[in-house]
Amino acid sequence: MITLTSLGGAGTVTGSKHLLESDGRRILVDCGLFQGLKKLREQNWDPFPIKPSSIDAVVLTHAHLDHSGYLPKLVKDGFRGPILASAATRDVAEIILRDSGHIQEKDAENANRYGYSKHKTALPLYGVHDAERAVERFSSTAFRQEVRLPGGASLMLRRAGHILGAATAEVTWNGTRILFSGDLGRYGDATMVDPEPVTEADYVVVESTYGDRLHDPQDPTQTLGDVIERTTARGGTIVIPTFAVGRAQSLLYHLWQLKEAGRIGLVPIYMDSPMAINATDLLCAHLEDHRMPRDVCEAACGIATYVRDVEASKKITASPMPKVILAASGMATGGRVLHHIKAFGPDRRNTILFSGYQAAGTRGRSMVEGAREVKIHGQWVPINAEVATLPMLSAHADYEEILRWLSGIKRPPRKTFIVHGEPHASDALRVRIQDRFGWDCVIPEMMERHEL
Missing domain, CATH: 3.40.50.10890 (Rossmann fold)
Known part of the structure; x- marks a missing residue:
């Protein structure tokens, strides 16, 4: 049996972390920081829901902070597995994570200097050294090439557009194919490639950042x-x-x-x-x-x-x-x-x-x-x-572009999980997917465990 639990990026458009578990093995897809509202940012400081050392591997769809920014903290707290990502994502993540570590250190320094922390001594969530240790764990993965993951699963990345190196991630485990959209890019974008089609999936985990709107067609x-x-x-x-x-x-x-x-x-x-x-x-x-x-x-x-x-x-x-x-x-x-x-x-x-x-x-x-x-x-x-x-x-697909990408899947998935969106956007996309394709859709809540 495989289970899916969203540790972040459920009911919100930030902090993406999706956990797959089977027979005591664990694979985490994305590992982002919560951003935006204070009540969300404060969750970055909560104890991680599971022991980081118990995670066998992390799959990273792209390098944006809301998908990668918690990795240094995960490594700081004991994660020792590989982080699989495209080569460009690895290079971009190195820049982003070092910068994030520097910002965390500066924020703590300023809090101590000006006395606005509720703690006697403010500490950073992580620092530059932790970011460097996280980067050392990256394993560059080629697009459209199946690679083995710990625990017997396999991974295939395909280009998602969006930003340099961004990928969709297909994880196959015990014969079950789970497709993660990551953040989908635009079709016909001036600089980035189109999201690559995927034709088969048993389960789909799809973002819904713009699940409730269409982008302005102006040049x-x-x-x-x-x-x-x-x-x-x-x-x-x-x-x-x-x-x-x-x-x-x-x-x-x-x-x-x-x-x-x-x-x-x-x-x-x-x-x-x-x-x-x-x-x-x-x-x-x-x-x-x-x-x-x-x-x-x-x-x-x-x-x-x-x-x-x-x-x-x-x-x-x-x-x-x-x-x-x-x-x-x-x-x-x-x-x-x-x-x-x-x-x-x-x-x-x-x-x-x-x-x-x-x-x-x-x-x-x-x-x-x-x-x-x-x-x-x-x-x-x-x-x-x-x-x-x-x-x-915008670098994010709107709802018609999300539906266009989903239409490449030839057989209805057993279930489609709608994540990474504010509640109204996720619900709007759920209605559109059900109306357009007749698929079974779920909007998971944080920490809600689903059997696949």
Whole structure:
């Protein structure tokens, strides 16, 4: 008998962790941090539901923090098995996990310095050393090649689009085929490949981030150009809170297209995120994982001035000239973008442009929903700048694209589990799958055990 238990990513769009168990062996698919609402973030500090040392292997679909960010803590607490992922995911995860470890250390240091922790001595969830130990456990896995997992299971990865290295994961165990979507990308995306079809599955575990909506069909290059033109015409600066992996690189491509078309003239473009810069360097090292040929990749990656040190970042903020600033983080939860929002948010000539999903409880979500002030570094900052979005740039499949991917499965699965979505989005996708295909669907709750 095989059981499936969601230790995260159930009833929420973050913290994905899905546990398969059979005959005392355990395989964990994804191992993400909870992000967004405080009550979710606090779960990162709860004792792990099972002994990390009892897990035989982790399968990682992609490197985003909500799928990979708990790995250093898992290793810190005793996990000693392999972490199987695509080669590009391994490279991207190394950047993301090191950065996350550094942030955890800095947060603890600041909490102790300024006394805002409820603990006498605040400790990081994990540090850079723990991240490095986690990276050492990675085993690069080729796409469309069956590999053995501990306990007699096997794994096959297929490209999912979404970001560099992202995969769907098919785990076959005791003759039962369980398919995990991970995060599905878009069809016809300008930079990333289409999600690869899968024709057979006994059980499907599918994400539902955008299970309740369709993406805007407008051309993202055109819309981005319109925002830049109207903002610079009034003497303003465009601040783009940017997901360092995936979105930053897509934006560079669209900005390059605008430059090539002569639409944005000499407006300077700055990439103010060391992690995004490092991730961008990987694009030309993994040409097989995206659509761009080498010359286009190199040209797009060369469109921006890269800013690594803090002093150079401060100079950008101080400059009154119109410009485009790409800075992490994508939901304005931390990072250098907060300094830019503090500087440019109060002036109505400027624009804060969001380019992806904004989770509940984040500053990004508040601003997109119309908040006229946000709290940054303990201060309330007025938001008089234009707040705009580029929903068509999302790296997540909308519900029609999810259904398109599912339609490749020729025989109805025994059950389809809908995860990684806010409740209304998951329920909307459940209804659509049942109406379109007549499949048996379940929205699992956290820690709910299902026999397969």
